[in-house]
Amino acid sequence: MGAVASCFNSVVSAITSCFMAVVHGIVTVIKAIINGIVAVCYAIASVLTCGKVKRRKATTSAV
Numbered sequence: 647m648g649a650v651a652s653c654f655n656s657v658v659s660a661i662t663s664c665f666m667a668v669v670h671g672i673v674t675v676i677k678a679i680i681n682g683i684v685a686v687c688y689a690i691a692s693v694l695t696c697g698k699v700k701r702r703k704a705t706t707s708a709v
Contacts, residue, residue, distance in 0.1 A: 692698075
């Protein structure tokens with residue numbers, strides 16, 4: 647019975663570590679996408695206002 651339990655624990659450990667790696671990768675990609683969107687929004691706002699927009703607290707609600 648010990649061998650079965652050991653094998654099961656190994657499988658669970660492998661699945662857990664793989665799952666955590668996948669989640670970490672997804673979170674990293676999402677953060678990169680969000681940062682890219684924010685940078686593009688600031689660039690567009692800067693162009694539309696001829697560079698008057700600075701990074702500050704937003705006075706209007708941005709969705």
